Amino acid sequence: MVTILFDGIAYGMLLFVLACGLSVTLGLMNFVNLAHGVFALVGGYVASWLMNRHGVSFFLCLPAAFLAAAAVGAVSERLLFRRLYASSHLDQVLFTIGIVFMSIAAVEYVMGPQQQRIVLPPELRGRVEILGGSIGVYRLFIVALCGVVALALQYLLIGTRFGSRLRAAVDDARTARGLGIEVNTVFAITFAVGSGLAGLGGALGADVLGMDPHFPIKFLVYFLIVVGVGGTTGIAGAFVASLLLGIADIAGKYYVPEVGAFIIYAVMVAVLIVRPQGLFARAR
């Protein structure tokens, strides 16, 4: 029971780190970025490449994955995505899904179609007994790291000047510009951080979720569910939604394996029936 709950939390935390960038771009900036998983792909591949080809320690691979994905995010935001902020949602969807297919093909061409291997350092392997349940050390590490990330993000968004600028820019970009806030820069930084987190999630998750060129498509649905269920007010909603989905998914597959794969969809439908705007909807 404890083991299942904990596995669910770890899975949910991973989903959160992977999807929180999307909940900001889609939820706050109102930009439908289906290519969000591509940044996770970048992170996962950078981590496994550094580790397997250059023998870099896993603990250094994680920040490297973050930085690489953030850099790719920043560049692509400047060159590609920014042009589409004002476009219709259909244009955004078509454009970003195209990017997904292109990046899948590119990664497959360069790195091959097989699963990437991440070898965890011995400190992170093994299991510990907590509250009568046996818990994987690596999952504990995921929970701790993602928890810190979540808190830091919440602080960044609520407690800092940058956060208030971002919220102002999202609420009314024109007025914010009038007040001297550099909206483009704020968006660019936000986008880069979101991409970087996805990259971190990809590197962290490679051991649990696997990492192959089709990652962005495989997990796209999960990302969108997180954003949909979480609502669009920011990262608190995405956090709660991720945990809920992670626990429901793992527990569902454990207790009723016959229908396990459908549990998260059932949860999504139930939540959206009760609260069509998501768990943490903005008052309108």
Place this chain on the structure above:
Amino acid sequence: MLRRTFVAGIAFAALTAGGVAYAQDAVKIGMIVPMTGPSSSTGRQQEAAVKLWLAQNGGMMAGKKVELILKDDTGNADMTKRIAQEMVVNDKVHVLLGFGLTPLALAVAPIATQAKVPQVVSAAATAIITEQSPYIVRTSFTLPQVTVPMAEWAAKNGIKKVVTLVSDYGPGIDAEKAFVERFGKDGGTVTESLRVPLRNPDFAPFLQRVKDAAPDAVFVFVPSGFGATFMKQFADRELAKAGIKLIATGDVTDDDLLNDMGDAAVGVVNSHHYSAAHGSPENKAFVEAFKKANNGMRPNFMGVGAFDGMTLIAKAFEKTKGNTDGTALVEAMKGMSWTSVRGPVTIDPQTRDIVQDVYIRKVEKVGNELFNVEFAKIDQVKDPVKAAKQ
């Protein structure tokens, strides 16, 4: 009449001129495999094997030049069907080869039947495939064929309680059924049968359930690409420490990917029809040539399926003395026997499925590499599903 003379005239002219008529006299093989997408490793293995076969045989079959048309269906059944149709109608291929997944093979069955073109299935492994058309011949294997020996071995080796864990699609369900039936007959009990959705690679909850059920062993089938992820999580969850053995079909410990699985895979007992470590001189030469031609890539059972597909087609053409009629070719293939790199094989004349030795193997470290080392052999196994029907 006039028209026919005209055509004959042109053909004659072409013959004397060489060139064009050469193509008419060639053996045309249409190969359809997934070269991109999630199953692309199958396509790559099979392409490499077919190219190696051609290189070793000077690109000739029964004294004719082989013209190979290779197309990628990306693992999408609609596309496989469309490509097969084009190959049969436009390219006028004599034989179709490949088919990486069960649905892809099934999609082409009606075309093979209508066009009377032999469809040599060199990869897909659900038992029912060869029943879908009298023109389907298989050179890969069937899942029940390799699963039943595993169940027998388990029952004989002190394993009494088993949980099965398979990917939830055709071959997985085939494997589950075959295992549960055979193991039950041999006095074992399968306490639970878990089916994991194909698209979700997080095995955690399923493995936890296996652990809590505490069986003697867990029997696993997952398609080859998923083996590494599975193995890692199996080790992570310390099922082995909890006294649960892992037994599997050889798809899980695919030779092509085995080295990537690391030490977690060592000691896994599995059953399959081909191992790169198979000791015959034919296989040693094959593995060496395959690696040399492909930058060190190790052949796996998919590669061997395609290699034998080419051998079978060549032998059929030799038997028909170059006659390209599809019905005659299939007749020639029935009952054909040869020494494959996996051991002696025969095409069962009744079912057109392959009859072959199945080996029980254990993953071991040989030098710096991991191999499936064979330690027991079950001679000439027929597909048990079709054998039971007869």
